[in-house]
Amino acid sequence: MNHGQDGRCPNIDNRRRMNTMIVMMVGLMVARQSCVLAQENAAEALLKFKTALVNVDPSLGNWNPSTPPCTGNTGNWAGVHCFNGYVWGLQLENMGLQGQIDVDALVGLQSLRTLSFTNNNFQGTMPDWRKLPALTSLFLSRNQFSGEIPNDAFTGMESLKKVHLSDNKFTGPIPTSLASPAMVELGLDNNQFSGSIPPFPSGNIQVFNVSGNQLEGPIPPSLRKLDPSSFTGNSALCEGDSCEPPPDMEPNLHPLPTGVAPSAKRKKLSPAIIFIIILSILLALFLLLLLLLMCMWWSLEDDIETPRQEMSMTASPFSERSPQQQATKLSFVRDDRQKFDLQDLMRASAEVLGSGSFGASYKAVLVDGEALVVKRFKQMTNITKDEFHDHMKVLRGLQHPHLLPLVAYLYRKEEKLIVFDFVANSSLGKHLHDDGKRPEGWPKPLNWPCRLKAIKGTVRGLAYLQAELPGLEAPHGHLKSSNVLLDSNYNALLMDYTLGPMVNPAQISEALVAYKCPEYAMSGRTSRKSDVWCLGILILETLTGRAVDKYLGQGGQCYGAELAGWVKGIVEEANAKGAAGVFDKDMEINAEAEAEAEKLLQIGIWCCQEELEKRLDLVDALAKIEQLHE
Incomplete structure (x- = not known):
């Protein structure tokens, strides 16, 4: 019997290799079978979920077992978002859906992370989302939900970062389980919430809105740095640890002096108390100086x-x-x-x-x-x-x-x-949305020639990027009004361009504006026309003066219905009133300039088309914009 140089029998080595190959083949078969089984389970869960809904046709017409819900990162069923073959999100917005949201049917979707049922007709009380503890985003705005939300409605959902319940009919106090350390966005505006705002951990909330409710009491210290408009419409809200606003008046959203009652009578202080106060002030100044020195070191x-x-x-x-x-x-x-x-x-x-x-x-x-x-x-x-x-x-x-x-x-x-x-002249966005707080030395709001000049410079810069970087689907990728700077002559200077290849893939859809375009929501991919879509949004914002940043920031990874509604509202208003009815009055345009502005508005609408085939190419957009006169 022949032996190898190391004294081992070749037949034994062959047998070991054969066993290894068998184990690998079995592993691959098991993995494939698991993937197929996961697809079948996902389809079964979604179809069960669909049966509890009303008015599903034709919106969910392609939900049928003949096609799997997911293929890789592509969703084959309407509103289904996928990652590696698993369902991670449902975006069922603007579909007129009614009936019951069957949370139990969704429990089997282990990879489910985000749900959006914005702008439908769901009614009744809040479903029990605790059965889906891995959710990171929940969007239920603009429905007919009502009733009081249990205080522990979101207990145990430690991954939940974004919750939007705006424009419903919820009543009662805000659940304290929403005030978790992980919460980043919370929209509760235009409901009937009452009571006080629960304390939120400091420094985490980035988007917060409770306007248009019936809240009362002091605004928590961790939220006082936010935009005051987030609290308007709550006449009994005030700022300060112990404050009582006058009846029938809007809350004072500026910090009030604490520890001093307006009606308290002043008492004469003894020399000993005066000495203690002076000593305390000196000690506080010393500690403050020490702190500043430490900050300069670290x-x-x-x-x-x-x-x-x-x-x-x-x-x-x-x-x-x-x-x-x-x-x-x-x-x-x-x-x-x-x-x-x-x-x-x-x-x-x-x-x-x-x-x-x-x-x-x-x-x-x-x-x-x-x-x-x-x-x-x-x-x-x-x-x-x-x-x-x-x-x-x-x-x-x-x-x-x-x-x-x-x-x-x-x-x-x-x-x-x-x-x-x-660039001292700041961004196009700041000029458009200064809210009456124009810095000293700034001229009047941008007129028509300045706005057209900014748009022409922007589209020229985009065209250059597309020509120089043919390998990138979205060569700019992050075009918005705050990233269009204006020099002293109001020439546009694009910034934050071509950063897409450096951004972490898991965060790119949240970080870059181009990844909030319709095609990314539908297919998980951007295109050469994604920058054109951003340009269209920018054109409409520039002509109307209507802010759009909050719509680009909401909705996480999905193309939000809020932004679609923003564009649709402008188009409908222009059709009803004429283009001049949507123009920013600060442009101060005459009849001749108005005709040119109307042409630019139409170009912006063409650039905002959700269907790629109907959307303008950048080359065509550039040619049309270059023909416009100031």
């Missing part, structure tokens, strides 16, 4: 983002925690710039410009007076250092009059810093 924590729009900060937000763990050298992409280093940024005075889906933006003024914009990106942790440097080289090669050029960048594992020139 960096602010990464997850602390002040919501105030303009605040001078003593400690730089660009400082580093550990020189051994952090990169310290800035990489410059322009040779015509005077070089500076991270220490210069750390010594610069910093001012918060805003906080978006990517992270915070700061205005930094260097010692020599040069102003820069530094953006901190936290959604790029998956990209390697080499990949990041390579993409920065791509951006370095992009040079166009309507692109804001990069200055420098810094790679860190947990965040990336990108430095741009500061």
